[in-house]
Amino acid sequence: MSFTLTPYQSNAVTLCVEEVRDAQRVFIERAKKTAVGLSAPTGAGKTVIATSVLERLIFGDETTEGNPGLAILWVTDDPALNRQTLDKMLLASAQLTDGDLVEIDTAFDQKRLDRGRIHFAHIHLFGKGTTSMQPSNSRENGLWEIVANTVEAYGSNFLLVIDEAHKGVEAKRDAATIIERISHGGTADHFTGRPHPAAPVIFGITATPERFKRAMDRAGRSLEMIEVPVSEVRESGLLKDRIIVRHPGESQAAESTLLAQSVVTLKEFDERWRAYTELTGAPLVEPLLVIQVRPGTSDAELGSYLSSLESEWLLLKGDAIAHSFESHATLTLPGDREVRYIAPDRIAADSRVRVVLFKSALTTGWDCPRAEVMLSLRVAKDYTNIAQLIGRMVRTPLAERIETDESLNSVTLYLPHYSKSEVAKVVQALGEDTGGDIEIAVEPVDCVKNTAIPSECFALLGALPSVARAKKPWRSQTDRLLGLARLLRGHNLVANASAQAQARLVGAIKTEVAVRAAEIQELVNDVMELDISETVWDNRRGQFVESDNQQSISTKVQDIDTQFNAAVRALPDATAKWYWNTLCDEMDDPYEAKAHVAALVKTKEMAIAFKKAVEAAAADQSEAWRVQYANQVSMLGKQARLDFEGAWNPRVGTLAVDIEIPASVSAPSETITGSGEHAVTSPVPVYDKHLYVAPSDHRVVPEGKYPFKPGSAWEIDVLEKEIGYATLVGWYRNPARSKHGLGVPYPDGEGWALMYPDFLFFHEVDGAIVVDVVDPHGHQGWDTGPKWAALSRWARAHHDKVRRVVAVIKVSDELKALDLTTDIITERLDECTTKASIEAVFAEFGGDY
Structure with missing residues (x-):
């Protein structure tokens, strides 16, 4: 591959x-x-x-x-x-x-x-x-x-x-x-x-x-x-985290307003992607706006749309706009405007196009991860079609999650002609099409810092020790070494790192060859020469007999190539080719050199031995570089340290980081109630004292409030009880998979995963502000025990940073709590893999919440 x-x-x-x-x-x-x-x-x-x-x-x-x-x-x-x-x-x-x-x-x-x-x-x-x-x-x-x-x-x-x-x-x-x-x-x-x-x-x-x-x-x-599983795909960074759905209030004319707003969003994506490229050197993503127009839309209406697009952003004219209508001809509109046709399967590769118009389906052949904004000007009839289209827009453009700007992990949908009930049906269809594992935020509000909250709360949040994931997968130790070499060279630590890595791996092959010299020479002869035996049917004896006519002929170069290619596939990455290049410098005949390479995998035992030798050398070189350069790497930026950590410790793949305090937090202001034809959107419950609150100009959320969409009814019970304490001065909904959230690593069998406790509560006690971590959670999963055991270890390791760390479950309609800061709890939770075993620990060591 x-x-x-x-x-x-x-x-x-x-x-x-x-x-x-x-x-x-x-x-x-x-x-x-x-x-x-x-x-x-x-x-x-x-x-x-x-x-x-x-x-x-x-x-x-x-x-x-x-x-x-x-x-x-x-x-x-x-x-x-x-x-x-x-x-x-x-x-x-x-x-x-x-x-x-x-x-x-x-x-x-x-x-x-x-x-x-x-x-x-x-x-x-x-x-x-x-x-x-x-x-x-x-x-x-x-x-x-x-x-x-x-x-x-x-x-x-x-x-x-x-x-x-x-x-x-x-x-x-x-x-x-x-x-x-x-x-x-x-x-x-x-x-x-x-x-x-x-x-x-x-x-x-x-x-x-x-x-x-x-x-x-x-x-x-x-x-x-x-x-x-959808969860594994999103965890890999190939799917965006969030679908944002925006629509007007009831009975509001909004087509022109949301058309203009969709261009504003497109420009924001463009500016953020350019900033990301400048910061990281990553390939530039040029975001795309997809507009679904009504069937029967007149040329005059199309012309007005184009005028609006250009007035909002001068870039949006000429080849920057194309259509994918059933008629494949160029459109000629009033004012001598022309709109070219583009086939859906060619949109992704055409960097000129920034807006695509279409009428009905744009799903077959459609695969364009840079399409990050969609506006549907149709009436509310196409729930499934819109969901399928958005489902094709949730792929991440660079096939990885963007850690430095979380807004780039979202896609935005504008629905100017959809009522609340019709938006609800779209959201339900989106949930079905994406497997329910991508957050769908309806009319999100950008909450700003709550000026009524003491500044100490934000300082305490930023001081909590967290971890982030290094997501780079390595298919072999050799692949890991080569990735590490690229990092060392890219950060000007080792100028010839790739050459050093190749030399180390070729040296490992040569060492193994020296040990097996006689055996390998015999195998080289087998590759270079073909022994032909002759078997003759003897009529007198009525059987086949071996003839004395034996001969040896030179193997054709095509057959040597076949055996050489087998070695290329068997040895990690390009090590077989590097060894061949070295032999070509020592031998006159390149095909003799290929025969020497082919001999390395001529037998199964030999192939295993050489692969192990190469992989061991790669692991040793990676460790040697870690020891030599870890201190210099620790002085690099966060993303660079994450990249190196993923290469130093491929199974752990996590790095201690500080929580970054966000300038604002986005939260959905509406939620879906009911199902099927009875589904409608309803306002999300709002609460006081969150660290981030709605500004004064939001049409749904009152100023100074935070909209909280719970995962279960008893999460609200937990939140309301905590808010009811007289000592509470603020709280924070801990975001998952975010640099703004508290992450704790736990073993998941294959390596390490991250868990994110739900709530952080800030209390003023004896004149000082302290932090509580509260995690209400369903406990039916096999990994509940390992997650809370990890959180318990974190609590004990950082007892100076938090006052209490509590796990909460619901048993027979009653909330039960478990203090995770005690020593024995950690070991007991480590052993829990079932719902019953979790409940037993709560019964023995916990109490009423």
């Missing part, structure tokens, strides 16, 4: 490859047709995962040889989606080339699909009306015949991939869909009159797997489903 896979992507790839290979074996051994499914939420990188899966199936991996005889048919319901996928694969893959990816069109005419290639087709090519794909005087092979011939000739070496596998897999009015016939066989009499054979193995890819599951069950196929 050209991309470094995240841990969840790498895990999904491994599982998918294993299941597909198992499915192929099942078909060979028992002729049983099966399916494998990949379910991952929008933004998870399904195409990147699928590309890696197909790469490993065709070219092999460290443990299994590839299958160059595999022919793959990738089917979707839209040609634009195929082109987009093909482009993504070329970008993501280090092994697939243009020649390996074939887009089937009317010129494609051969008996069967090619082995070792991925063929892209859309279902319309298989339809009755597509006569250009049927046998004729000018066409020898129809598309149905090509696929049928491939299935019959290749068997398990034919893999059907269905992208967006929730579409077209269920029959309509008792008639099989095209996808169903390709998948499970059936008649295709409009082409051949003969039954179409079923695909031996199906690999389905979808964000919503229920239809695919039902379809495979009806067809009698066993299905192995690999599902990627």
Whole structure:
């Protein structure tokens, strides 16, 4: 892969490859047709995962040889989606080339699909009306015949991939869909009159797997489903944290106002991204505004929209504005204005465009993470369509969470023609489309510092010890070392760090070669020369006998290349190529040098030994650099220290940081009550004494109040009880996954995760202000014990910073509290993995809240 896979992507790839290979074996051994499914939420990188899966199936991996005889048919319901996928694969893959990816069109005419290639087709090519794909005087092979011939000739070496596998897999009015016939066989009499054979193995890819599951069950196929949790995707930084929904009050004319406001928001995103690029050197993101206009919108209305856009920002004219209407022609509007057409799948790559107009759907082929603002000028009828579109806008533009400016982790939706009840339906649809794991903030208010709160509260908040996560995943110790080398060079600590790293790894290979010199030379000879034996059938004896005619011939360079490439795949990163470059300086024949490299993995035992040697050397060099440069790194900025910490300690991946006091805090002012057709928006309850409060000009939240949207009814009980204490001077809703919040690390099995206690309360006691941490939480999860054990350790380690740290649960409608500052509590909570075990600890050591 050209991309470094995240841990969840790498895990999904491994599982998918294993299941597909198992499915192929099942078909060979028992002729049983099966399916494998990949379910991952929008933004998870399904195409990147699928590309890696197909790469490993065709070219092999460290443990299994590839299958160059595999022919793959990738089917979707839209040609634009195929082109987009093909482009993504070329970008993501280090092994697939243009020649390996074939887009089937009317010129494609051969008996069967090619082995070792991925063929892209859309279902319309298989339809009755597509006569250009049927046998004729000018066409020898129809598309149905090509696929049928491939299935019959290749068997398990034919893999059907269905992208967006929730579409077209269920029959309509008792008639099989095209996808169903390709998948499970059936008649295709409009082409051949003969039954179409079923695909031996199906690999389905979808964000919503229920239809695919039902379809495979009806067809009698066993299905192995690999599902990627939304939480892991967002934790990786690939999904934005927040969707902001803005709408007017009831019966307010707001179209022009919110059109102008959407441009203001676009400009704010543009300014913030430019500042981020200047600060970090990251690629510049040029944000996009997507405007959905009403069907039947006149040219005069479109012209007025363009005038408004340009009046708000002079940049928005000419090529900066494009449309994706069904009519693909350039629009000519009053005043000799022209608006060019742009295909949805080309928007992301066209850096000139900053505003895109569309009428109905912009979901198929649509994938543009820089689209960060949407305005819908339609009436309230398109809840699901809007939700699907926004679902495509929650991907992070740089494939990582932005730590220095949290506003860049959001997407904004404006709905000028939606009432409160209609907004509620959109929000519910958004929750369903995003898996419920992305915060949806309706009419958020930017709360400012509460001037009635003593300044000591803010000072105490900033003094609480917190941690942040270093999120860089490393696929190997070698990858980690090379990443560390880039950091050292980038921060001017080691000018030739990459060269030093390569030299250390090549040196490790040479050391291992010296130990195994005789064995390796024999293997080099095996690579360079091919021994040919002769076996003869002896008619008199009625058996085969070995002939004395033995010969040795030189191996062709193509076969040496094949064995060399196997070594490149088996050894970490580019170490095989670096070793080859070194040998080329020592040997006259580059192919002899390749044979020496190939010999390193000629046997399984040898391959394991050299991989271990390289990985051990990489780990040692990383540690040596840590010891040598840790002090200098500690004087760098926060983000640089986080990056280094992720390389120093890849399993821990956390760094002690100070909580940054925000200038303002954003909080939703409205919430959703009811469900379905009865869903409406209602004001969020507001409270006094929060560290941040609404300004005077907000239309929903009164000045001096803070809107608190609770996760449960008993969170309100906890908050109201704490606010009721006469000593309380202020409180703070601790934000999760934020540099403005208190984070505490806890072990999650694979490494470390972060927990964020819900509330911080500030009390004045004996003339001094003290801090209490209170965490009301459901306790049914297996990780509740480890989380609170970690918070207990934190409380005891920083007893000088806090007065009390309390966990709160609800048992039989009664609130129970547990003081986390005592020694024995930590050990007991460490052992808790069930709801009952948590309740037992509260019963023994806790009391009424």
